[in-house]
Amino acid sequence: MTDNADLFGAPLGAADGDEVVSVVPAAPTPGPYDYLVGGAGDLAAGDLVVVPLGGRDVIGVVWGPGTSEVPRQKLKRVATRLDLPRLTEETRTFLARAADYTMTPLGEMARLATRAPQLAEPAPTRRVLKAGSLELASATRSRAKALETFQHLAAASHADLSDFTVAPSDLAKAAEVGSSVVAALIEAGALREAEAPRDAPYPRLDPDRARSALSEAQVAAAADLAAAVAARAFKPTLLHGVTGSGKTEAYLEAVAECIRRSRQALVLLPEIALTDQFLTRLHARFGARPAEWHSAASGVERRRCWRAVAAGAAQVVVGARSALFLPFRDLGLIVVDEEHDGGYKQEEGAIYNARDMAVLRASLCKAAVVLASATPSLESWANAERGKYQKVSLPERFGAAVEPEIAAIDIRQDKPERNCWIAPSLQRAVAETIARGEQALLFLNRRGYAPLTLCRKCGARSGCPHCDTWLVSHRFTGKLVCHVCGHEESEAPACKQCGADELAACGPGVERLAEEAQTLFPEARLAMLSSDMATSAAVLREQITTIAQGDADLIIGTQIVAKGHNFPKLTLVGVVDADLGLQGGDFRAAERTFQLLRQVAGRAGRADKPGRALLQTVGPDQPVMRKLIDGDEIGFLTHEAEAREREGVPPFGRYLAVIFSGPDDAKVWAVAQAFARAADPMRAIGAQVLGPAPAPIGRIRGKARVRMLVRAARGAPIQQAARAWGDAVKARQGVRVVFDVDPMSFL
Ligand code: ADP
Ligand code: ZN
Numbered sequence: 066m067t068d069n070a071d072l073f074g075a076p077l078g079a080a081d082g083d084e085v086v087s088v089v090p091a092a093p094t095p096g097p098y099d100y101l102v103g104g105a106g107d108l109a110a111g112d113l114v115v116v117p118l119g120g121r122d123v124i125g126v127v128w129g130p131g132t133s134e135v136p137r138q139k140l141k142r143v144a145t146r147l148d149l150p151r152l153t154e155e156t157r158t159f160l161a162r163a164a165d166y167t168m169t170p171l172g173e174m175a176r177l178a179t180r181a182p183q184l185a186e187p188a189p190t191r192r193v194l195k196a197g198s199l200e201l202a203s204a205t206r207s208r209a210k211a212l213e214t215f216q217h218l219a220a221a222s223h224a225d226l227s228d229f230t231v232a233p234s235d236l237a238k239a240a241e242v243g244s245s246v247v248a249a250l251i252e253a254g255a256l257r258e259a260e261a262p263r264d265a266p267y268p269r270l271d272p273d274r275a276r277s278a279l280s281e282a283q284v285a286a287a288a289d290l291a292a293a294v295a296a297r298a299f300k301p302t303l304l305h306g307v308t309g310s311g312k313t314e315a316y317l318e319a320v321a322e323c324i325r326r327s328r329q330a331l332v333l334l335p336e337i338a339l340t341d342q343f344l345t346r347l348h349a350r351f352g353a354r355p356a357e358w359h360s361a362a363s364g365v366e367r368r369r370c371w372r373a374v375a376a377g378a379a380q381v382v383v384g385a386r387s388a389l390f391l392p393f394r395d396l397g398l399i400v401v402d403e404e405h406d407g408g409y410k411q412e413e414g415a416i417y418n419a420r421d422m423a424v425l426r427a428s429l430c431k432a433a434v435v436l437a438s439a440t441p442s443l444e445s446w447a448n449a450e451r452g453k454y455q456k457v458s459l460p461e462r463f464g465a466a467v468e469p470e471i472a473a474i475d476i477r478q479d480k481p482e483r484n485c486w487i488a489p490s491l492q493r494a495v496a497e498t499i500a501r502g503e504q505a506l507l508f509l510n511r512r513g514y515a516p517l518t519l520c521r522k523c524g525a526r527s528g529c530p531h532c533d534t535w536l537v538s539h540r541f542t543g544k545l546v547c548h549v550c551g552h553e554e555s556e557a558p559a560c561k562q563c564g565a566d567e568l569a570a571c572g573p574g575v576e577r578l579a580e581e582a583q584t585l586f587p588e589a590r591l592a593m594l595s596s597d598m599a600t601s602a603a604v605l606r607e608q609i610t611t612i613a614q615g616d617a618d619l620i621i622g623t624q625i626v627a628k629g630h631n632f633p634k635l636t637l638v639g640v641v642d643a644d645l646g647l648q649g650g651d652f653r654a655a656e657r658t659f660q661l662l663r664q665v666a667g668r669a670g671r672a673d674k675p676g677r678a679l680l681q682t683v684g685p686d687q688p689v690m691r692k693l694i695d696g697d698e699i700g701f702l703t704h705e706a707e708a709r710e711r712e713g714v715p716p717f718g719r720y721l722a723v724i725f726s727g728p729d730d731a732k733v734w735a736v737a738q739a740f741a742r743a744a745d746p747m748r749a750i751g752a753q754v755l756g757p758a759p760a761p762i763g764r765i766r767g768k769a770r771v772r773m774l775v776r777a778a779r780g781a782p783i784q785q786a787a788r789a790w791g792d793a794v795k796a797r798q799g800v801r802v803v804f805d806v807d808p809m810s811f812l
Contacts, residue, residue: 085131085140089160090118091176093414097128099135103142111151115144115185124179126152126160147185150375152178152392155430160390162429163422168784168804169415177390177415181371182364188372189263193230194247197257201250207242212255214240230261264369268353270380272321275350279318280464283311286457287318293433293455294322294398301424303404303449304437306459308667309466309631312437315459316400317350319435320381324351328397328432329374330381333419335406336628337361337385338605344383351381358384358391386411386419389426396430399423403628404436404445405660410809418807420445439667440660443653443709444716446702462671469638469669469676471694473685485581486573491639491679492585498637499589499618503674505637506620507578508627508665510645512597513537513546514577515570518556522565533764539597540576546597550766578641579621592617594626627664633672638665643680643690649761651811652714655689659701662693713776715807721775721783722808724760727800730769736800737771746789752777762812768801772811 086108087097100116102108112127122144160174183189194215201208215236219229231239233247240246250256279287286304293300306312316332323330334340337359348354356370356379370391373379377394384391386409389399401409401420409419420436427434436445436454449456462468479488487495487507498505515538518527527536529547536545536554544553559566570577575595583591592612594605605625612620615634620626646658662680670676682690692701710717725737737757744754756773763770777783787804794802 085133085137086143087128087131088114088116088125088143089128089175090116090123090125090172091179092118092123092172093170093176094118094172095170096125096172096175099131099133099140100125101137101140101142103144105143105146108143108146109151111153111157113147113149113151113179113184115147117141117144122185124175124185126157126175126179128157148187149184149372150377150392150394152375153394155396156392159426159429162425163417165784166422166425167415167417167806168787169417173415174390177387178392180387180390182368184368184371189368190260191232191263193259193261194233194236194251194256195230195259196226197251197254199255201253201255205246207240207246208249208253208255211236211240211242211246211250215256230259264365264372267356267369267373267379270324270351270353270355272324272351274352276318276321277314277350279314280311282459282461283315283463286312286315286459289455289457290316290319290433290435291322293435294319294326294328296433297326297397298431299428300433301427301448301454302433302435302457303441303445303454304435304457304459305441305446305449306437306439307462307468308439308664309462309671310439310459311463312439312459313346313402314463315457316402316435316437317347319398319433320400321351323398323433324380326397328395329377329379329393330398330400331388331391331393331396332381332383332400332402333386333388333409333423334383335386335403335408336625338609338625339628339630340383340385341606342609342630347381347383355379355381355383358382358388360385360387386417389419389422393430396426396432398433398435399427400435400437402437404438405440405442406628407657407809412805412810416803416805418809421807440663440698441702442660443656443702443705447706447716450706465673466671467675468696469666469678471666471678471680471696473643473690473694474679474681475683475685476681477683486578486641486681487581487585487639488681491641491681494637494677494679495582495586495619495639499586501636502634503637504612504615504618504620504632504635505639506622506626506632506635506665506668507582507639507641508622509573509575509578509641510624510661511572511574511642512539512548512595512623513574514540514580515572515574517571518545519569519571520560520563520565521567521569523560523563525560525562531765531767533762537574538570540580549762573641575621575623582619582621586619589618590616592620594620594622596623596625624661624665626668627661630668631671632668635668636670636674636676638669638676638678640665640678640680643682644684647687647689652709652712653809656705659689659693659698659705663698666693713778716779718779719777719781719783720808721777721787722805722811723773723775723787724803724805725757725771725773725800726765726768726803727798728768729799732798733769733771733800736794736796736798736802737773739794739796740773740790740802743793744790746786746793747775747777750777750781750783750786752781752783752786760812774808774811 084102085099088100089096108127114125116125164171164174219226320330358370375392401423404420448454474488479490481488495505517535532549534549546553666678725733727733753776757771760770760772
């Protein structure tokens, strides 16, 4: 593959192999490290190479000239230069800045950018047929037919006849002839054999293929978003509009503008289960399916996507958070859909928030970035209020649909029966809805059957052997499962401790709710939507289609139903435990509850019939519930922002969490205490250092966990100080120390 758009000056290493370059290995090490160029030929910054590292060969990114800090004779040689487009300066700067911000080793970022299958191998090819003389001296019937078919296929593909290729087996199949006939055509010179890339190029997207007639509000929003793309400047926008207001329709106009300007566009989605539906929608809009990037995509698809993105050939990528690290050549737009979603925070390995990193990347490549949500995060909302982000609003639902009415059910008065969870008034509402031929949804944000199993005789509880957690009973699979480490055991009929046959399930999960619903509404067709019921994306998709088509009366679901799906017949949403998310004391508890419940309620009444949501709560007068019932989102955000500003809590102050973990409790505490004693660099920037304290989940996978929390002012150079802090504690005694900048989880 040739690439001359991005050469930075002269080659860094001469062909004699004696020059030194610095390379960032795609491995969890800081890097870059010096290497001798060796036989790798001319190397330039951004080239992908293979280098030896700790006895292995790993992919690396050439970073620049060598530093010459290590004597030449100690240096290892670059093994090979890979025949791949080099990473642009923008991509490299982004990786470096992201590593700095998140306090992640640079090598870990390089790994994110090169995590596609078979990158170190030559692009796979396959044998194809091309046009030869296209003439036959002596033509049997089948030979003539095969040749004719070749020409038909070429014409149908709209490619020039000389460029058209087809696999031999595909031609044989289309012409209904045997492979010997095709071989004879090659023999006669009528067709030629050639090697072609195995990964098909993505079909061209047509920005004007199927534009919707937009409403007046959408036209205005789309114009603002498209203008941001056209500006070729860093332009963050908060696209705020209620569910069903047509946000997607509006931002697709920005994607279209980006395609027209021949720049690449990236749309991030928080949930893989949504990708397929979304790609179908884009196919309809742009006439072809764009590239997709997420962990559930096949290896072949990811290989195809990475290479096409790097070559600048993929116009639009739809993906999960890690798609942000793809080696785009010229990124003109990033859309972060459902930007408030917690799924954008990667909590393991490289810890980053894809929403924030999207804003960073857009700032480096002069791109527009659109943060879209019906319930924006307080961070983004505050940025829009301060004028840092442009704000585009779609306050009303598209077409005839209106926003659902939300009401509370005070379960202190309207009590469900013992060991039941559906209040009498919610039961009536469900019955009426089903009787009208509409759909009802019962929502409970808890997977499984029951969160705890207790022995009535000896009081023993079902704990995880590896974590400080309770095992959740899953009746559907007959298992007790740890939702933290994934440990599973069969549900025993009797207590493991005392042998008594008196085990009791405590509290509800969706499976138990389904059991209750089945008893209450024996005639209703029940559908369950929970991430662990769906064994694969395909099964989940099928469930969603079933519901969308109206082939279910009553849906029982966890938070997976809150996201993006469109169920036209759904008119009633019942939230079984609206207070669930408010427990635990995380400063974002109210915000998350507000977002989740508003999203779930938003599933109701998306078509012509109005919808209603009922929230079962013990505190209908809590501010969150009041604002939900009043539909007063701005009121909620304003109130929440004021409270956080008073407390100096994010986004009005900054947090940094430090998590210490290891198999030996004493060592974990010793290292944490050493950090506590060495915290002067943090105090020097005016930060407050809290802890160490046992983490709320004190043990995970057999490892003890201790936390510290740093609180600083908004502008404080928290990473710089924390690097000095970390450097001050040299002895780590095998204890893992993880810095979590802007933590979302406090467990
Ligand atoms: P949001 O992203 O705000 O939830 P969508 O863009 O998904 O909203 O639109 C909600 C529904 O309304 C979808 O079914 C969509 O097809 C439909 N819709 C939105 N705008 C239009 C339009 N201009 N013309 C036709 N249908 C539209
Ligand atoms: Zn566990």
